[in-house]
Amino acid sequence: MAKKKESNGLVVQSNDLIEAYYEADLKTSEHKIIRYAASKIKLNDTQFPHYSFEVSEFLAAAGVKGNNYHKEIEKIADGLSKRRIKVKSKEKIGWFPWFSGIVYEKGTVHIVFNALIKDLLLKLEERFTNYPFDVIAPLKSSYSVRLFELLKQYEKIGHRTIPLEELRLMLGAAEKYPEYGNFKQRILKHSQKELKEKTKLSFEFEEIKQGKKVEKIKFTINSQYKQEQLTLFDDSNQDKEGPEKSAAYGEFVCLTKRLLKDQGIFVDEETISGWEKYGDVLMVEVLNEIKGRNIKQHVRYIEKVLMAKYKEQNKLAIIEDPSPEDVLQNALDTIIAEHQNSAEMVPDWFVEDKAVKIFNEHLNISVKEAQEHWKKYKDELMNSIQKMIKLRRKISTRKKA
Numbered sequence: 001m002a003k004k005k006e007s008n009g010l011v012v013q014s015n016d017l018i019e020a021y022y023e024a025d026l027k028t029s030e031h032k033i034i035r036y037a038a039s040k041i042k043l044n045d046t047q048f049p050h051y052s053f054e055v056s057e058f059l060a061a062a063g064v065k066g067n068n069y070h071k072e073i074e075k076i077a078d079g080l081s082k083r084r085i086k087v088k089s090k091e092k093i094g095w096f097p098w099f100s101g102i103v104y105e106k107g108t109v110h111i112v113f114n115a116l117i118k119d120l121l122l123k124l125e126e127r128f129t130n131y132p133f134d135v136i137a138p139l140k141s142s143y144s145v146r147l148f149e150l151l152k153q154y155e156k157i158g159h160r161t162i163p164l165e166e167l168r169l170m171l172g173a174a175e176k177y178p179e180y181g182n183f184k185q186r187i188l189k190h191s192q193k194e195l196k197e198k199t200k201l202s203f204e205f206e207e208i209k210q211g212k213k214v215e216k217i218k219f220t221i222n223s224q225y226k227q228e229q230l231t232l233f234d235d236s237n238q239d240k241e242g243p244e245k246s247a248a249y250g251e252f253v254c255l256t257k258r259l260l261k262d263q264g265i266f267v268d269e270e271t272i273s274g275w276e277k278y279g280d281v282l283m284v285e286v287l288n289e290i291k292g293r294n295i296k297q298h299v300r301y302i303e304k305v306l307m308a309k310y311k312e313q314n315k316l317a318i319i320e321d322p323s324p325e326d327v328l329q330n331a332l333d334t335i336i337a338e339h340q341n342s343a344e345m346v347p348d349w350f351v352e353d354k355a356v357k358i359f360n361e362h363l364n365i366s367v368k369e370a371q372e373h374w375k376k377y378k379d380e381l382m383n384s385i386q387k388m389i390k391l392r393r394k395i396s397t398r399k400k401a
Contacts, residue, residue, distance in 0.1 A: 010039060010130045010131065010132055010133070010266050011035045011038045011039050011130065011131055011132070011133055011136075012038070012041070012121070012128055012129075012130040013038065013120065013121060013128060013129055013130070013149070014119070014120040014121070014127060014128055015127045015128060015129060015153055016087055016088070016120060016127070017085075017087060017117070017120040017121070018129050018149050018150060018153050019088070019150070019153075019170065020085040020086060020087045020088075020170070021085065021086035021087075021088075021169040021170060022083075022085055022146075022169070022170065022171065022172030023083065023084045023085065023086065023095075023172070024083055024084075024172055025142070025172045025173055025176055026083060026142055026172055027076070027079075027142060028139065028140060028141060028142040028145065029062075029072070029076055030076055030079060030080055030083070030142075031136075031142050031145045031146070032058075032062045032136065032137070032145070033058065033076065033080065033109075033111075034080070034098055035133055035136060035145070036053065036058055036061060036062065036133055037051050037053075037111045037113070038121060039132075039133040040053065041121055041122065041264075042263070042264025045122055045264070046122065047115075047118070047122075048112060048113045048115060048118060048121075048122070050110055050111070050112055051110075051111045051112070051113075052108055052109065052110045052111070053108070053109055054107055054108050054109075055073055055107050055108070055109060056107065058109070061133060061134070061137060062137050073104050073109065074104055077102040077103075077104050077109070080098060080099060080102060081097070081099060081101075081102050082097070083097065083098055084096060084097050084098075085098065086169075087117070087120065094116070096114055096116050096117050097114050098113065098114060098117070099111055099112060099113055099114055100112045100113070100114045100115065129149065129152055129153045131148075131149075131152060131225065132266070135148070135199055135225075136148060136199075138198045139194060139195075139198060139199075140194065141190060141191055141194055142172070143171050143173065143187045143190070143191050144190075144191040144194045144195055146170060146171050146172070147171070147191045147195065147203075148195060148199060148201060150162070150170060151201060151203055151219055151221045151223075152201060152223065152225065154219075154221060155201065155221055155223035155225060157221075158220065158221050158222075159218065159219060159220050159221060160218075160219045160221065161208070161216050161217070161218040161219070162216065162217055162219070163215065163216050164180070164214055164215060164216060164217055167217055168183070171187065173187060180214050188205060188217070192204075192205070200223065200224035200225055201221065201222070201223040201224070201225060202221075202222045202223075203219045203220060203221050203222065204219070204220045204222075205217050205218065205219050205220070206218045206220070250276075251280075252272075252273075252275075252276045252280050252283070253269050253272045253273050253276070255280055255283075255284075256272045256275065256280075256283055256287070257269065257272060259283075259284065259287045260272075260287065260298075263287070263290070263291060265298050267298065267299055267302075271299060274384065274387065275302070275303070275306060277329060277333075278306045278307075278309075278310050282306060282309055282310060283306070285309070286302060286305050286306055286309065287302075289305070290302070290305075299391075300391070303391075307333075310333070311333075327362060327363060328363065330362060331358055331359055331362035331363060332377060332380070332381065334358050334362065335351070335354065335355045335358050335381055336381065336384050336385055336388065338351075338354050338358075339351065339385045339388070339389070344389070345386060345389055346385065346389070348378060348382055351381065351382065351385065352374055352378075355370075355373075355374050355377075355378075355381065356370045356371055356373075356374050357370075359373045359374065
């Protein structure tokens with residue numbers, strides 16, 4: 001998952017919606033706006049509220065640059081309001097527009113999904129496919145976006161065979177490149193190259209022929225996302241998704257992940273694990289405070305509040321004769337904080353001198369003992385410092401975009 005920008009949320013769609021036929025050949029920007037709007041949907045939404053986002057916010061998330069893009073929004077919104085999809089299930093077939101309304105007002109887009117597709121986007125408990133919006137953000141081809149979804153749906157199986165004519169309908173290319181040779185080069189080969197370069201999902205394909213005519217395309221899927229798939233609705237299924245990964249995290253991560261999920265917020269387990277030093281009581285307190293608030297950068301905000309509350313607790317702890325564990329943790333936090341304004345990655349030898357001095361002063365131990373502490377906690381400290389610097393880079397890049 002070429003993960004580069006912090007996501008606002010997951011794009012979660014019913015498999016029936018993934019397999020829908022597209023009446024028109026949508027532009028990449030149109031596909032992305034639909035998915036970006038879908039990423040605003042929270043898991044506990046039971047009705048479609050009005051989803052709004054600033055154009056600049058969408059541009060940053062989608063990796064799009066250009067001063068004239070605002071002028072295109074009116075044209076895109078007009079086109080999207082007329083787009084329909086054909087959805088098939090075992091029981092019925094339906095033709096639906098995506099949206100019941102799109103309004104562009106002073107740099108902000110307001111979107112209302114069509115209530116008739118509610119069951120395809122809300123309260124999904126089975127037969128759904130999800131991925132962070134960030135994954136498709138760098139894709140330039142609309143066909144790459146659609147092929148990514150169609151293949152990710154089958155990533156655990158590892159292969160998928162689709163009749164050629166049906167594939168054309170799913171991609172919105174029913175009348176484009178009627179000659180198979182052109183379809184193969186312009187769509188299949190191009191998307192194959194782009195997905196391999198820009199995502200963690202790649203594919204090979206094989207033509208199944210009847211005589212000389214290509215009837216079906218068999219895809220062989222290689223996906224690294226299947227070990228990273230988020231369990232959305234049933235925490236008991238976590239071990240089925242990846243037992244090795246689940247075993248690496250404890251009760252704190254499970255609790256925090258569940259509380260975040262209840263608010264429609266998705267944070268990876270490694271990041272949550274880094275918050276464990278603050279404790280579950282403080283974590284619950286912070287999550288209760290942000291409930292219902294419109295916060296764009298959840299990870300950054302949560303970390304900021306956690307650190308502030310933790311420091312306040314530490315001040316009280318010092319007054320109340322802190323335990324050795326608290327003193328050690330305070331020393332570790334101080335070492336990490338020394339490099340919070342670093343713009344570039346710092347080598348371990350650069351951190352070592354300050355770390356030894358802080359251990360020496362905070363723990364009231366000899367320089368030799370402080371050096372032993374450095375050796376013991378070196379990997380933990382360097383990992384935390386590097387993650388903090390990477391986060392600063394992401395934020396800085398997002399501001400410049």
